[in-house]
Amino acid sequence: MERARAYRFFHDDEEWIAVKPIEPLNLDHIETVSGSKDEFYIDWELADRRKLRAKQRRLFFALINDIVQWSVMPLEYIKDMFYLQYSEYTGREISLSDNSKTSVSDVNTLIDLVIDFMFEWNVPFKEGYKQLPREEQYFIYQCCRHRKCLVCGDSADIHHLDTVGMGVDRRKVDHTQKHVMPLCRTHHENYHQLGAEKFAELYHVPVNGIKLDAGTLKKLGVKGNYESQ
Template identity: 90%
Template sequence: MERTRAYRFFHNNEEWIAIKPVEPLNLDHIETVSGSKDEFYIDWELADRRKMRVRQRRLFFALINDIVQWSVMPQEYVKDMFYLQYSAYTGKEISLADSSKTSVSDVNVLIDLVIDFMFEWNVPFKEGYKQLPREERYFIYQCCRHRRCLVCGDYADIHHLDTVGMGMNRDHIDHTQKHVMPLCRTHHENYHQLGAEKFAELYHVPVNGIKLDAETLKKLGVKGNYKSQ
């Protein structure tokens, strides 16, 4: 991977990005893959300079231990399995050692892979559940997709947080414009008893939940007007 530095500027009322190599380019490699040393297309990603957080590592290993208890596989084996999956998914190596340069974004991708696995295989969230990122959109999306209560993990319905309106036919509503949250019946009642702000503060969840795309809503059986989607 070629290391570069990007600069953003405006010229003739157009937005441009200039790329400057941080170290000498491997021109032979560039010519091999692009057919030219002078003109070629690049894919790039924004480098995350934030070093991984201690709480991220704590969450990763809490989830790994939940999988170990469920599967009776050795912790080291489970950890290496997700390290390899991360490498296959990103093309990069990862380490959670204190001395590593792993970024916040890198660990988020790794944790998302673990959470995906646990949802797909119905692995019980135990110790890891106490530290789950309930405020993060991706986790809430997965709870919706697998109908898990965002608070306790029990079976959930997809509840609207916006007022739909008295007498309105929900089948005629574009639900992609509505905020939702996956809650079991107990915590749904609790939500209405406490109110949105107190509920969010008590359970460390976002006040507004998330919006879902039409495809996900259809798979969840939420009927609505999706003609324009």
């Protein structure tokens, strides 16, 4: 992951964005992930350059402690493992010390790596789960991918929040246009008992859930009409 500044300008009545690297590009890293040093595609997001937050540090170490309890490996070993993974992924070092220059976006990337690991290896969320930023789309996406209930972490089904319609063949519906939420049977029933607004308020989850791309829906076995995707 390279750092760059983006500049917006207009030329010949067209809107353009120019990207300028903040520091020398790691060309070996670029070639590894894209296959070329000269021509490559980029994804970009707005970086939150504010200094890391104390609650982010607490969340990271809560998740790390969950992994320690599951693996019986030393905390320092687990922490260093994810620091190294972050370094390999971004090409940069990271520190969560008070005097570091680590940003909110940097720590979010680190936490995403930890969450990915925990879902992939079915690590039980305990203390960390209570602090997870459940309003973030990325976490909901991972819960869908791994069929984990957004509320409790148990095995879940993909629950449609938008009404599909009585008598409509779901196999002919484009589910990429429907909002979904991964919920276990208990919380699925709870959702219908309380209604969307009260359910979201009670469990601190987003009322609208998330929309999934066609590739993810197909992997989850949600049959539909994805010919245009």
